[in-house]
Every structure is written in C-alpha cells, then in structure tokens.
Amino acid sequence: MGINSRINMNEPFSISSQTFEHIKQRMPELYASLAEPVTPFFLNTTLNFEEKLAQIFVFQYILNPVYQKYCTALGWTADDYSRCFDELPPLLPVQAFKDAEVWTHDTLVGDTEISTFLTHLKEDAQPLEFLSSGTSAMQRSRHRVLNPIIYDASIRASWQARFGKDNWIIWAYTPGYSENPQSSLLYMIDRLMEWDYTQESRYLSLEECLPLQQLNKLLEDGHRVMLFGAAFGWLDLIERHERENEPLSLPRKVSIMETGGMKTFRRSMSRVDLYERLVQGFNCAPEQLHTEYGMTECLSQAYTSKGLWLESPSWVKIVVVDPDQPNKVLESGQEGQIGIVDLANIYSCSFMLTGDRGVQDEQGRFQVLGRWEPTSLRGCNFLMEQDG
Amino acid sequence: MDKSARSKSHQSGSNEVHELGKNWSKQANERAFLLQKHLIKWFDDEQSGMQEAIQQSISGTDFSSEDIYFQLSAIKSRLEAGDLVHWVDQCTIDRQSTDESRHILDAQSTDNENKEAYRITQLRERSNILCIHAGNLPLVGLQDVIAVLLAGYCYTGKISQKDPYLLPSILSWLIQYGWREQIQHWTQNTADIPVNNYDEVLFAGSESSLSNVRKTLIEARILDEETSWLNRIASFSIAYCPSKEAVIEQSAEFMDALMRHGGKGCRSVGVVVSPVGLNELRIPLENAMKNVLEQNSSLRQVNTREQPDALKQKNSANLRKAKIPLQGVNQSESSSLTYKKAYNIAVDKVFVGVGDWLIEEHPIEYVPEPSNNRVVYWVRANQEDLVNLVERFGSALQSIYYLGTNASEVKKPYKHSFDIESIDSAQRPPLYWKPDGTDILRYLCPFII
Numbered sequence: 001m002g003i004n005s006r007i008n009m010n011e012p013f014s015i016s017s018q019t020f021e022h023i024k025q026r027m028p029e030l031y032a033s034l035a036e037p038v039t040p041f042f043l044n045t046t047l048n049f050e051e052k053l054a055q056i057f058v059f060q061y062i063l064n065p066v067y068q069k070y071c072t073a074l075g076w077t078a079d080d081y082s083r084c085f086d087e088l089p090p091l092l093p094v095q096a097f098k099d100a101e102v103w104t105h106d107t108l109v110g111d112t113e114i115s116t117f118l119t120h121l122k123e124d125a126q127p128l129e130f131l132s133s134g135t136s137a138m139q140r141s142r143h144r145v146l147n148p149i150i151y152d153a154s155i156r157a158s159w160q161a162r163f164g165k166d167n168w169i170i171w172a173y174t175p176g177y178s179e180n181p182q183s184s185l186l187y188m189i190d191r192l193m194e195w196d197y198t199q200e201s202r203y204l205s206l207e208e209c210l211p212l213q214q215l216n217k218l219l220e221d222g223h224r225v226m227l228f229g230a231a232f233g234w235l236d237l238i239e240r241h242e243r244e245n246e247p248l249s250l251p252r253k254v255s256i257m258e259t260g261g262m263k264t265f266r267r268s269m270s271r272v273d274l275y276e277r278l279v280q281g282f283n284c285a286p287e288q289l290h291t292e293y294g295m296t297e298c299l300s301q302a303y304t305s306k307g308l309w310l311e312s313p314s315w316v317k318i319v320v321v322d323p324d325q326p327n328k329v330l331e332s333g334q335e336g337q338i339g340i341v342d343l344a345n346i347y348s349c350s351f352m353l354t355g356d357r358g359v360q361d362e363q364g365r366f367q368v369l370g371r372w373e374p375t376s377l378r379g380c381n382f383l384m385e386q387d388g
Numbered sequence: 389m390d391k392s393a394r395s396k397s398h399q400s401g402s403n404e405v406h407e408l409g410k411n412w413s414k415q416a417n418e419r420a421f422l423l424q425k426h427l428i429k430w431f432d433d434e435q436s437g438m439q440e441a442i443q444q445s446i447s448g449t450d451f452s453s454e455d456i457y458f459q460l461s462a463i464k465s466r467l468e469a470g471d472l473v474h475w476v477d478q479c480t481i482d483r484q485s486t487d488e489s490r491h492i493l494d495a496q497s498t499d500n501e502n503k504e505a506y507r508i509t510q511l512r513e514r515s516n517i518l519c520i521h522a523g524n525l526p527l528v529g530l531q532d533v534i535a536v537l538l539a540g541y542c543y544t545g546k547i548s549q550k551d552p553y554l555l556p557s558i559l560s561w562l563i564q565y566g567w568r569e570q571i572q573h574w575t576q577n578t579a580d581i582p583v584n585n586y587d588e589v590l591f592a593g594s595e596s597s598l599s600n601v602r603k604t605l606i607e608a609r610i611l612d613e614e615t616s617w618l619n620r621i622a623s624f625s626i627a628y629c630p631s632k633e634a635v636i637e638q639s640a641e642f643m644d645a646l647m648r649h650g651g652k653g654c655r656s657v658g659v660v661v662s663p664v665g666l667n668e669l670r671i672p673l674e675n676a677m678k679n680v681l682e683q684n685s686s687l688r689q690v691n692t693r694e695q696p697d698a699l700k701q702k703n704s705a706n707l708r709k710a711k712i713p714l715q716g717v718n719q720s721e722s723s724s725l726t727y728k729k730a731y732n733i734a735v736d737k738v739f740v741g742v743g744d745w746l747i748e749e750h751p752i753e754y755v756p757e758p759s760n761n762r763v764v765y766w767v768r769a770n771q772e773d774l775v776n777l778v779e780r781f782g783s784a785l786q787s788i789y790y791l792g793t794n795a796s797e798v799k800k801p802y803k804h805s806f807d808i809e810s811i812d813s814a815q816r817p818p819l820y821w822k823p824d825g826t827d828i829l830r831y832l833c834p835f836i837i
Contacts, residue, residue: 066734066735067734069730069733069734070730070731070733070734072733073729073730073733073734074726074727074730090730092731092734093731095731096731096734096735098754099735099737100734100735100736139753139754323724324723324724325723325724325727326727
C-alpha cells in the first residue's frame with residue numbers, strides 16, 4: 001500500500017488527458033525524477049533554475065488545487081510553461097497555509113486517477129506535518145511534507161552550501177524536537193544533530209548557564225560547534241550569566257545561530273541592536289554570529305553570509321515585490337514584501353509570498369526588516385505631511 | 389509638577405473650578421446658538437465663500453464632488469436640527485452637582501484622578517488649543533473646531549493639505565461674524581504654527597504617526613513635553629445585522645455605511661457581524677453594491693461635464709442628494725484587490741466582489757483588524773460573540789451600528805463608551821458624536837462633568 005492511501009486526500013479533481021500528455025512530454029526530467037528519485041528534483045543538475053521552475057510550476061498547477069485556483073484566477077494556465085521564463089508565476093500568500101491544504105493531491109485525468117507520484121516511497125514512510133508557532137487560539141500554518149526525504153535533502157544541502165561538509169556539533173538552546181514534533185525548525189535542528197558523527201550534539205537546558213567547560217573540551221578535541229537558539233533565548237542566557245556572575249567569553253571557534261523570534265511578548269528590538277547586544281553579551285566577534293531564515297511553509301533555509309545579509313541556496317530564489325502588485329519585482333535597494341521560490345517545496349507550493357518586509361542588494365542577498373504591516377488606510381490616518 | 393504640588397493646587401482651585409462650571413453653561417449656550425446660526429449662514433449665503441471652496445476642493449483635492457456634497461449636506465442638516473445647542477445642553481443637564489467635580493479634587497484622589505484634576509485647573513477660559521486635523525474626509529476636522537469654540541477656548545489649526553479649502557473658508561467666515569478672538573490662526577505648514585503656550589492638542593490619526601508628529605512639534609519648540617494630547621486612533625466600525633430581511637430593507641443605508649467616502653473614515657463599516665452567512669446574502673448584497681456603483685456612475689458623468697456656473701446653480705440640489713462615488717481607488721489598490729479575489733477563490737473563502745469592493749467571510753476566531761478601505765469582513769456570529777469581538781478590536785473600533793428597528797435589542801458590549809447606533813447614522817452622525825468614545829466638549833471642559 002502506498003503512502004497516498006494513508007493520506008486523507010480530498011476528492012480528486014479533473015484536468016484533461018490532453019493537457020497531461022502534453023506535460024509529460026514537456027517535462028520528462030521531472031516526471032522521471034518523481035517516478036524514481038535518485039536525486040531530488042531540486043538538486044537536478046541537467047536543468048537550469050528556470051527550467052526546473054517551469055516544470056514545477058506546471059506540476060503544481062495540475063496537482064495542487066489551491067495553487068491551481070489561485071493561478072487560474074490571475075489568468076495563468078497549465079500551458080504557461082514558457083511564460084515562466086519571462087516572469088515569475090503567481091506567488092501564493094503564505095496565509096494560504098493557514099486557510100487551506102496547500103499540498104499536491106491525486107488528480108483525475110479523464111477517468112484515470114493520477115497519484116502525486118509518491119508510490120515509490122517505502123511502506124513505512126509517513127508524511128510529516130508541521131505547524132507554525134503560536135497558541136491554540138491562533139490560526140497556525142499547516143505544512144504537510146509528503147516526502148520527508150526531500151526535506152532532509154534540503155536541510156543538508158542548505159547547510160552544506162553555507163557551512164561546508166565538515167562535521168558540526170550542534171548544541172541547541174531550544175526545546176527538544178521530541179516534545180515539539182510539529183516544529184519544522186526543531187525537526188531541522190534534530191536532523192543536523194543526527195548527522196553529527198560524534199553524537200555530542202544535544203539540547204541544552206533552558207534553565208542553566210552555558211556549560212563552558214564541556215564546550216572548551218570539544219574545541220580542544222578539534223571539533224566545530226554551532227549553538228542554535230532563538231533571539232530572545234540568547235538574551236535570556238546572557239542575562240542568566242550576568243545574574244549568576246559567570247561572565248561569558250565565547251571561544252572564537254564556536255558559532256552562534258540565531259533562528260528568529262525577534263519580537264516576543266516582552267521585548268522587541270532591531271536586528272542591529274540585537275547583534276550589538278549578542279556580541280557584547282557573548283564577548284565574541286561579529287563573525288561568530290549567524291542568522292537562519294526559514295519558515296514552516298518552506299523546506300529550504302537561508303543563512304547570513306556576512307553581517308546582516310542573508311543568502312539563499314541555489315535552488316531558492318528570493319524576490320522583493322510590490323505588496324500591492326506581487327507580480328512586480330522591485331529593484332535592489334527598494335523595500336517591499338519578500339517572495340520566495342523554493343524548488344524543494346515540490347509537493348506543496350514553490351511560489352510563495354511571505355508576510356515579511358525586506359530589501360535585496362545587487363547580488364541577490366536580502367535582509368528581513370520585520371513583518372509587513374499593511375498601511376493603515378482606514379480611519380483618520382494622519383501622516384505628518386511634507387510641508388511646502 | 390510633582391504630586392504634592394498638584395494636590396495642593398487642586399484643593400485651592402476646587403471652588404474656582406466649581407464657579408467656572410456654573411458660568412460656563414450659560415456662556416456656552418449663547419455661543420452654541422450663535423455658532424449654529426453663523427455656520428448655517430455659511431451654507432446659505434451666496435457670498436460666504438462656500439461655492440468657491442467647493443469648486444477648489446473638487447478640482448484640487450482627492451475628494452469626489454459627491455462626497456463633498458454629501459458631507460456638507462450631512463453637516464448642514466445636523467446644524468439645522470440644533471445639534472450645537474443640544475450638545476451644550478446635554479453636557480449641562482448631565483452635570484449632576486458640583487460635588488462630583490469636587491470629588492475629583494479631593495486629597496485622597498488616586499494618581500490618575502490627580503492628573504485629571506491638574507488638567508482641569510489648567511484649562512481655563514481662553515485656553516489655547518492646537519488642533520491637528522486629519523484630511524481623509526471633507527471637513528472631518530470641523531467637529532474639533534466647533535468643540536473648541538463652544539468651550540470658549542482659542543483655536544489654532546494645522547489644516548490638512550488633503551482638505552485645504554473647506555475648513556479655512558468656514559474659519560474666515562466665522563471671523564467676519566465676531567469669532568476673531570477665539571480663532572487665532574490656521575496654517576497648512578507645521579513650521580508656521582505659532583508658539584502659543586498651548587494647553588491641549590487635539591489630534592486625529594494613527595498611533596504610529598503620533599510619536600513623529602509630537603517629536604516634530606517639540607523639536608520646533610511649538611509644544612513642550614508636558615502639553616497634553618487627545619489622540620483619536622479608531623479606524624473602523626462594526627455593523628450588527630440580525631437578519632436577512634434587515635439587510636434587504638436597509639440596503640441603501642447599509643451600503644452607505646460600507647461604501648461612502650470609499651470606505652474611509654473610522655465611522656465606515658469594516659466588519660459586519662451577523663448570524664446569517666454571507667452566502668445567503670450574496671444576491672441582495674451584490675445587487676445593492678451594483679446599484680450603488682451604477683447610480684454613482686451616472687451622477688459622476690453629469691458632474692464632470694458641467695461647467696462651474698451650472699454646478700453652482702445645482703449646489704443646493706446636490707447638497708440634498710449626493711450619491712456614493714466610484715472614484716478614489718488607485719491602480720495599486722485595484723491591483724491589490726485582484727490578488728485578494730484570486731486568493732479567496734484559491735482557499736474557498738466565501739466572498740462577494742463587485743467592482744473594486746470585496747466582502748469576505750472570516751471565522752470569528754481569526755477575523756483580522758480591517759486594513760483596506762474596500763475590503764469588508766463578514767463574521768457569522770451572534771450577539772454574544774460580538775461582545776468578544778469588540779473587546780478584541782479594542783481602541784481600533786469606533787462605533788457599533790445596528791440594522792433593524794430596535795437597536796436596544798443588541799446586548800450592549802462591556803465598554804461604556806460604545807453606544808449602539810442606528811445604521812443610518814453611520815455617515816450622518818450628530819455633530820456631538822464621540823470619536824474614540826470621547827465627547828470632545830466634555831474632554832475640553834472637564835469642570836462641567
């Protein structure tokens with residue numbers, strides 16, 4: 001029994017058999033990759049980024065009903081394969097992951113049901129399902145990852161693209177994955193820990209200071225260590241060390257990964273201020289600080305390459321778009337809403353409009369400037385007008 | 389001033405404040421009567437400058453002629469109904485006894501009460517009030533001007549560059565009728581606001597813009613840090629719709645509440661709460677929205693073809709029947725709605741879309757605060773849920789309207805400042821309506837409370 005039979009799918013929806021045949025002929029690489037995946041399609045090296053993008057667009061148009069309806073309403077069809085080379089396909093707001101099931105579903109072609117090509121998976125392979133953080137009273141994003149192998153491949157490749165193939169020991173100043181199996185971030189950290197051959201990776205107690213002695217021992221043994229934690233978690237840790245009069249002086253070979261969470265119920269600060277506080281609090285060099293940008297809806301991650309600028313892996317394209325016309329990509333230096341094309345999201349949606357405000361430089365690196373707050377158009381909104 | 393100094397000041401000022409309250413009532417009544425008369429004259433007198441201000445506004449602002457005429461018509465009818473005299477009477481009648489105001493000044497008052505009492509002692513006859521006017525609707529700042537004048541205080545205004553003709557026209561007219569002593573200055577430029585030891589600032593705007601405005605004025609030394617501000621930040625209103633029939637019977641008023649002024653203004657409806665689902669009302673709502681847009685279209689064509697003289701002759705008629713305008717939507721707003729519609733289709737969200745307008749159904753748990761003028765949220769819920777929603781929206785919410793004949797049927801939410809208003813008053817509020825639940829006249833004259 002294939003995995004599909006265990007997933008509670010909606011009723012299959014119909015496309016014409018002519019369209020489907022057309023697709024099979026035009027995207028044999030994707031078809032082959034899905035049928036017998038030696039290498040995940042997003043890592044395929046025989047096609048360039050745009051070619052893969054175009055094939056994924058067509059695939060998702062056919063098999064993802066939410067994305068299909070969105071595209072159709074904006075005038076796109078499954079025949080728009082070539083159009084993808086000139087412009088970005090519609091970017092679906094990530095809010096859709098809260099409002100609907102944004103993943104590929106079995107499809108009827110004429111009288112034949114076409115599966116989402118997952119029948120090759122092992123019998124025991126289970127889909128993953130992640131939820132964005134929040135309380136039960138909040139509407140949370142739901143991302144069903146039909147093929148966990150692809151997520152694992154993306155985590156590893158994203159990491160290696162930034163930090164190389166050397167072994168890293170991961171210490172996470174976060175809650176454990178086993179208690180939070182719905183967190184995509186903790187799943188990622190858990191995989192990184194799993195791949196550490198020393199098995200020294202672990203979750204640290206949130207109630208204790210950093211075990212500096214043990215850390216130094218690992219460094220003496222020649223290991224590389226990355227500390228993972230949310231921004232407010234690091235600030236808590238610094239405060240704890242200050243309170244307990246245990247000054248922190250982070251060894252130069254240790255790196256810190258800040259995973260977001262800038263705005264909490266108790267404080268909100270700019271990224272520049274946060275970095276200054278972390279450098280001062282850890283008594284470390286700015287180069288030791290890294291930031292990870294990822295989200296529940298997205299299977300790939302971007303990491304800072306230098307300072308505040310984030311760099312995405314080769315199968316991810318970041319764009320900054322006009323919030324009122326998300327098909328309009330803004331020039332570098334202009335602030336707008338961040339759009340993501342993540343080719344690893346093959347069984348959900350690769351074309352996403354985030355709720356984040358950002359800016360991009362000429363090399364395609366980007367910064368996240370905060371949440372995109374729609375301009376308050378209602379009410380007696382008064383902005384100090386420019387005089388004269 | 390420290391707490392003990394304030395307290396001392398309150399006690400010594402107690403009797404004085406009491407006397408002030410008594411005298412105020414009599415004088416305010418006279419002012420209300422006169423002001424009402426002079427304002428009505430501005431509408432009726434051909435030489436008042438109103439016609440010119442209307443023409444300038446039609447050609448030189450973003451307001452549609454329909455919105456301008458509608459607003460003027462609404463204000464005029466409220467003046468003729470005696471709103472100003474009624475406003476003052478209301479304050480005077482509600483005034484229980486001087487004991488109450490004395491209580492505020494008691495030595496055992498809480499810190500908040502002390503602060504308020506200190507404000508009372510500072511507000512005297514001829515206090516200087518700086519009004520920073522919003523410009524999103526025609527003459528939206530007039531209420532503040534009226535309140536300052538009724539209070540007997542001196543007015544200085546920062547006129548919005550979005551509405552630069554109508555209010556100055558009224559101010560100039562009033563000066564001719566003897567209000568010079570109170571109307572001191574108005575300007576469109578911040579730099580030209582005179583330094584005048586202001587006792588109070590009346591501000592309408594968003595919370596986020598407040599700090600910038602305040603900083604600019606303090607840096608320019610127009611104000612000091614101690615000057616108190618009344619900031620009105622509400623951004624939308626809720627309509628409660630008890631039945632399908634109510635929507636059908638009051639569709640014109642309902643559409644006015646949603647669509648008038650392009651949905652701008654905190655009195656416009658941004659959220660509809662109803663036990664009836666949007667799907668059940670799809671057809672009547674679509675028809676009502678189409679009707680509004682079609683009617684407007686014809687009116688607009690007439691207006692744009694007409695020459696100023698012809699328009700002038702028809703002004704009185706226009707004041708009586710201004711329809712809801714189509715204009716005011718820009719290209720990016722329109723494009724943004726195209727994406728919103730596509731999104732609603734994609735996630736199977738129930739919505740009604742006509743022209744550039746959208747009504748979307750949201751579950752009550754997740755309905756967001758409305759941010760787009762032309763997107764109204766529909767929440768399928770009963771009256772009990774309405775109370776929770778009011779609590780959740782907090783200070784962003786201006787008013788709650790009721791469709792149907794008996795507004796008192798709606799269980800009043802916990803917040804005292806909310807009156808349940810009839811839907812037909814949404815865009816034609818009395819001149820004494822309470823922005824953000826605050827009666828400006830009472831706020832300016834705390835000694836009469």
